[in-house]
Amino acid sequence: MFMFEKALTGSRGYRLWILGLLLLITAGLACYLLQLRYGLAITGMSRDVSWGLYIAQFTFLVGVAASAVMVVLPYYLHHFQEFARITILGEFLAVASVTMCMLFIFVDMGQPARVFNVLLYPTPHSLMFWDMISLGGYLVLNAVIALVTLRTEREGVPPPGWIRPIILLSMPWAVSIHTVTAFLYCGLPGRPLWLTAILAPRFLASAFAAGPALLILLCMLVGRLTKSPPGRGALRKLGLIVTYAMVINVFFVLMELFTAFYSAIPEDEQPLRYLFTGLQGHRPLVPWMWISMALAAASLVLLIVPRWRQDDKLLAMACGMVFFSLWIDKGIGLIVAAFVPSPLGAVTAYAPSLPEVLISLGIWAIGAFILTLLYKIALSVRGDSLFAPDVALVEVAK
């Protein structure tokens, strides 16, 4: 009923891409079965660094999911028509990202069979409980909105009246998922790297840079594959959003660095030292962090100069840099470094193990798989031209 039949047919390239993703998913699944059998000992995590790649990917992807609001809000609240064709891509991206988030949480559990204990014994004083509620709700909201609007588009009928309040609800909800995720970390005593009121604002800024950056790249990719280029106005507006969000994000990061290093309080400094210079001879994240910083700086140069930002090739490059830079920052550094040094001053190195990486890759492949199917459905509904203007959808915005 949800038009899934549209996703079953495609060109040779499409089938190969799906096959490749399925292979990655299978490899990840096989490793997960191994983890289920032997426990989380097959990962690189330890008593001191008790969260690693999984939770870090989760954190990063919550941001990507939340960023859908950056296309939904201008379109539905400000009637910014250029986004008419793109909102659905943003919503589908949110669906795929939230699904990945949930999977990353799930594979991180020591006793996955008991995961529903969270709902069986609801615990409002635990942020994990709220995170589950907000993520689940966000998934349902976006899935419903995207599928309903797509369906009305296909049938050429005006959208049902009840969808607008749901769309309006999805906007603050997007902000909430990343705020709650930040609260998960910044409310903990004894983890100085996270214990900062700016964590939630910083999460949102980096989310609104990385998510739209990915969306720009996806639009360009889909446009090229379907030989139907996305509207330039839409991409430029998105590029502007990425620019502002990235500037604010870098500003926030610099504020963190200043506060920690100028106050010179050891426990605030040490995790940052571990990230940027290494601690007690351990420097596994140092090259990563400097690559992240360099990419952030380079992307800002490309984005801030209007002439460069409006060049499609340079914009694509800048978006790639933003995305990768923030992935390093949030998808590796921020989570792992908070555990170094340990509460007892120990510096324990963490590097993800091969099965851990394969499981993570498998989940990313599941996300890409879901996104591909959903985009394929949207594409079929719109007659193989995702970005051609349509009148039916404009109705919802009014």
Place this chain on the structure above:
Amino acid sequence: MSLTRQSFLRLSGLSFVAACARKLRSAVAPARWGMVVDVAQCLKQPNCTKCIAACNQAHNIPSIPDPRREVRWIWKDSFQHGFGIEDDYAQISAAPLMLLCNHCDNPPCVRVCPTQATWKREDGIVAMDWHRCIGCRYCMAACPYGSRSFNWMDPRPYIRTVNPEFPTRTKGVVEKCNLCSERLVAGQPPACVEACPEKALVFGNLADPHSAIRELLRTRRAVRRKPELGTRPQVFYIV
């Protein structure tokens, strides 16, 4: 079952009295278990690990050689690490220190647990239900003392001699010191306290002003780990 009005009233009255009595008892004499570690006393035998051995034996704690996968309830670290103090001149910085769960009065681990698999009992012990724990390790991130361990793998093959009186754990759950709640029920002191040859570990009821532990805290200078975090540890160190 038929219930006459008279017996209903009698039962209600009785339950009311029972509830009041229970409240009254906990109001009059609520036990508040705590511990004092007399560091100088402990240092008399610097290589002694009897408390650790007793605890490990009593609680089926696995001896896992890889320190990254280690499970520990009570262990030895340096004073400097335990208290985070870098004092270049004091000899005590490098001195060994016994560390365990602080059974905080305001425990962050309890606050964050999404399933109430860890909670604070009325007597102040921070307890755990290993059958409810989902293994999310949020409590480990929240504990500012590094007192919690995770079973990264099945611990059973690493248990030297199994104590049939105490449960073993499965892979994928968090565990920590339970202040020997199973022994307290039987009127015994914690295993580590009993095993200490120097009586360096003093266990008792902090709520009783006449207890030995209160006497010790009144007359000697005691410190707690990271008091600035507001967790209010119930394990004290006499320096």
